[in-house]
Amino acid sequence: MKCQGKEDLFAGSFNFLEKITSKAYVFYVLFRRVFALYQLQRRTYKMRKMTFFMVLCFIFVVGVMTVFAEMPGPDSASLWNYISKESPYTQWSFWPDHQGMQPGRAPHGPLHKVYVNDMALNSTGTPVQYGSIQVKESYGKDKKLQNITVMYKVLGYNPDDGDWFWVLYGLDGSVKKEGKPAGCVGCHGSRAKNDFILVHEFK
Numbered sequence: 110m111k112c113q114g115k116e117d118l119f120a121g122s123f124n125f126l127e128k129i130t131s132k133a134y135v136f137y138v139l140f141r142r143v144f145a146l147y148q149l150q151r152r153t154y155k156m157r158k159m160t161f162f163m164v165l166c167f168i169f170v171v172g173v174m175t176v177f178a179e180m181p182g183p184d185s186a187s188l189w190n191y192i193s194k195e196s197p198y199t200q201w202s203f204w205p206d207h208q209g210m211q212p213g214r215a216p217h218g219p220l221h222k223v224y225v226n227d228m229a230l231n232s233t234g235t236p237v238q239y240g241s242i243q244v245k246e247s248y249g250k251d252k253k254l255q256n257i258t259v260m261y262k263v264l265g266y267n268p269d270d271g272d273w274f275w276v277l278y279g280l281d282g283s284v285k286k287e288g289k290p291a292g293c294v295g296c297h298g299s300r301a302k303n304d305f306i307l308v309h310e311f312k
């Protein structure tokens with residue numbers, strides 16, 4: 110009996126050990142499953158994040174390409190071609206607070222019209238968006254067109270003075286001044302806070 114008692118006792122403790130180890134094993138297996146799932150999720154999450162990021166990059170690149178693909182460089186000939194043929198400025202808009210023909214000051218002549226493209230018009234504040242163009246027609250007192258001045262915002266063209274490319278054209282597209290003429294930059298520079306723009310007020 111004694112012996113059997115001992116056996117029982119052993120058997121009991123073995124049972125106990127077995128129970129614990131089997132439970133631990135179950136926990137271990139469960140833990141591994143959960144951990145594997147977690148890793149898989151992390152991997153798919155990372156992959157999703159990467160795919161999402163790549164899609165964003167793609168959309169951005171395509172967007173930038175479509176916006177800038179047809180934009181001219183900062184040179185007077187291709188800018189003239191752009192505003193007279195590719196995207197005739199006379200089909201653009203006026204600033205909401207500067208519509209149609211308006212009286213002007215020297216050096217630009219007594220009357221003028223200022224046309225702006227969508228990039229300029231849709232700018233919500235200063236500095237205006239790159240790609241913005243303003244075309245000003247200067248008229249004499251007799252309302253005869255005299256010349257055309259243009260401001261074109263080009264990324265990296267002249268960072269110290271608002272990145273504007275300036276041109277003064279004759280009516281046939283001949284170039285009288287271009288680039289960063291000290292006169293244009295200096296006088297418009299008095300309104301650097303309004304991104305060198307004089308006829309439209311940004312709030």
Ligand code: HEC
Nearest residue numbers: 213214217245258259260275276277292293296306307308
């Ligand atoms: C002495 C000052 C002065 C100089 C120099 C000057 N501008 Fe202006 N500009 C003005 C003023 C003032 C206006 C506002 C319209 C007006 O009164 O004629 C203006 C308006 C403009 C506009 C319409 C958009 C805006 O900013 O309001 C363009 C484009 C422009 N100028 C281009 C030029 C170019 C290009 C040159 C150089 C070739 C030049 N300007 C030189 C004073 C000047």
